[in-house]
Amino acid sequence: MRIVAIWFLSFFVAHSALADYSIEPLGDGLYRFVDDRHRAVFLVTDEGIVLVDTLNSRAAAWLKAELDKRFDVPVRYVIYSHNHSDHIYGAEAFDAPGVTFIAHRLAAQDIQITKTKTVAPDISFSDQLALDVGGQRILLRYHGPNDGRGSVSVEFKRQRTLFVVDWIVLNRMPWRKLWSYDIQGMINSTRDVLALDFDTFVGGHADIGTKAEIVHYLGYLEALYELVVSGIQAGKTLSEIQQQARLAPYAGLPHYDAWLADNIEGVYERLMEESGMGWRPDL
Template sequence: MTLALPNYGRAMHPRLLLRLSLFASLVCAACQSVAATYEIERMKDNVYRFTAGNYRSAFMVTDAGIVATDPINAEAAAWLKDELARRFNVPLRYVVYSHNHVDHSYGGRALDGEGVHFVAHRLAREDLVQTRADTRIPDITFDDEMTLHLGNARVGLRYHGVNNGRGSISMHFQPANVMYVVDWIVLGRMTYKNLKGYDIQGMIDSTEAILATDFDLFIGGHADAGDKTDVARYLAYLNALYDSVRDGMLAGKPLAQLKADIRLPAFSDLRMYDEWLGLNIEGVHDTLVDQSYFDMRPDIQPRD
């Protein structure tokens, strides 16, 4: 970007010149920040990560074509489509939605084209159709497992049950041995706020299933990439959070007391710990009330 400064000639005061120069630097820095919003990184072998702000999707490039995942939104997907065409001399063959939530599944039309198939779990597609979501509706669905083949490479898709949203799945890229999961596993950061749209028990069960799978690298829909050790630590946090809230509720503690008592210092290094711990506690509390009717249990004596 070129920023034109006013032409004050030799009479310009040095302080004014300095202020204008600083302003120009700030504007240019802001422009560079916007331009750097999108990024593509090679993560392992033929598997790449696409970053759009706080969101991440993954894609695999093979001689037979490309398998992409969540488009995120129309602008991000349009940028990605252009970059795939510019960087790789193979066509896009599949776009896989991780689940139904619109902050990941929107933008599908920007990636659409001749010979491109859109894939999702049956429940995710049903939700997108029934809610009239403004995105490309998947034309291929499955119930439990499906494998997409492109040449000698493949992507294993698996439904693990309830965890976040509807029809949320894992994607296992082979032979690179990279696992991709969105929202219900987040590395290096607290799980999202008050767990809106999440099922804490399902998150724990699904994460245990991922840990039982062989993989070398984990890529999430948000935050950091990592390995099995990192996923195991995330699971430890979920278990500690769930156990602390459940046991406090069984002891009759109200939500305000739970927030005051529960600290989980072993996980205080996670990003957003101070900001979101109370919200995480609230999310588990509300789930146990909504899904397990803790507020109706005769064996729990509320404290004043």
């Protein structure tokens, strides 16, 4: 019994010491912070650090201690990518005099209305906000509804890097039934950001990539959407669409076999309800 107890103890110590966190330099003062499936980014400038997303209390506390240890400038700005708690909790770790919290107007409203337990934004904006810190420019843009409320893209000009959370996910299928996604909106917003001038994409989940990989991802979304629209048009049931579905160019995406039927169901539900195809007199 005693040996078992010691073994369990050593297992838990080793596990917590391993921490699931990492900080990866992306060049020119930009870094990616990884907590298991979630990613945040931060830019270190001479005038301070700009952090996008705090993730959760445990991750934020770990990150705050690391930033204090590694850099001799304080955090000046905390930006929320959108309203979802799994990306913006833990912000109180950075709440101090001289730190400004920024979110899109709709994310700020949602945080207030739903009593989200994070730091309320000091500044909000509607379409675009340019932040100049330490001689560097960061551009926040709203592209319309896509996922959650007030989800923005964050462009780091000098690094030619764009950060987007949840509505662009590279080298992975969109999450299961695409819960909370406005799928037409995701397609619109993704087309929108492809017109921006950047080289590197960093997502709030999954991989870092290029514009070519965003084009591939957008191609999947468009093909998925068209597949379900034309299935409904042809009078097929959901399970008929699921059984007959083949999106061969995307079969290599991780979770393709496991999640394609879920992705179809999510799109089907949105089309029937949100787009009202369920009560269209011609169908």
